[in-house]
Amino acid sequence: MECGSEAAALEFRPNGGSFAAALQGASRxxxxxxxxxxxxxxxxxxYASLYEHATLNESTHDVLHEMFGVANMKSFIxxxxxxxxxxxxxxxxxxVYLPHLDRLAxxxxxxxxxxxxxxxxxxxxxxxxxxxxxxxxxxxKRQVIPGYGHIDCIFxxxxxxxxxxxxxxHLDATH
Numbered sequence: 001m002e003c004g005s006e007a008a009a010l011e012f013r014p015n016g017g018s019f020a021a022a023l024q025g026a027s028r029x030x031x032x033x034x035x036x037x038x039x040x041x042x043x044x045x046x047y048a049s050l051y052e053h054a055t056l057n058e059s060t061h062d063v064l065h066e067m068f069g070v071a072n073m074k075s076f077i078x079x080x081x082x083x084x085x086x087x088x089x090x091x092x093x094x095x096v097y098l099p100h101l102d103r104l105a106x107x108x109x110x111x112x113x114x115x116x117x118x119x120x121x122x123x124x125x126x127x128x129x130x131x132x133x134x135x136x137x138x139x140x141k142r143q144v145i146p147g148y149g150h151i152d153c154i155f156x157x158x159x160x161x162x163x164x165x166x167x168x169x170h171l172d173a174t175h
Contacts (some may be wrong), residue, residue: 025030039065046071049117051149055147056154109141109170112162113148141170 035041035053043064045052053061078091088097110124110133121144128142143166153163169175 007023011112023032035061037061037064038066043068046076047118047150049115049149051152051156052113052115052147053078055056055148055152055158057157060155060157099129105135105139105173107139109166111143111145111153111166113150113153114144114146115148118150 024148040061061124074091081091081093082089084122085095087095090096110128112124114121124138124142124144128140132141145163145166148156148159148163152157
């Protein structure tokens with residue numbers, strides 16, 4: 001498969017898929033208190049650690065392959081371009097967003113897990129600063145949630161208590 005093709009995809013399946021062979025050895029390492037899920041290792045291999053295991057319940061962990069079943073390779077190409085450029089760009093590498101921060105003169109609350117290894121917490125601090133410089137600081141808030149990574153802020157077992165109140169607060173303030 002060609003990486004640039006629309007059909008190119010990466011599958012995270014519990015008993016097979018594109019990375020099963022590569023991850024088989026890693027998932028066999030039965031270290032004490034270590035995850036042995038090939039799906040989980042595949043997710044971490046492709047994205048970095050997206051969640052703190054302690055924040056997930058067992059049922060959520062068991063169905064990660066359903067949430068991360070297929071990944072379009074074009075998305076990874078775009079992510080690589082953004083990383084190599086050092087800032088947000090469109091798929092073709094054009095700087096079409098940052099010159100127009102005025103278009104984001106809307107209320108935004110950034111919610112970030114303190115242990116996020118995919119997008120470091122400092123990234124929302126920089127973004128908030130850039131937006132505040134362009135549009136004033138009154139529109140923006142930032143919450144860094146201790147004990148959470150990236151996506152567990154949404155589906156973590158205690159996100160309803162530790163994260164969702166910040167979402168509700170923002171929605172209530174902006175309705």
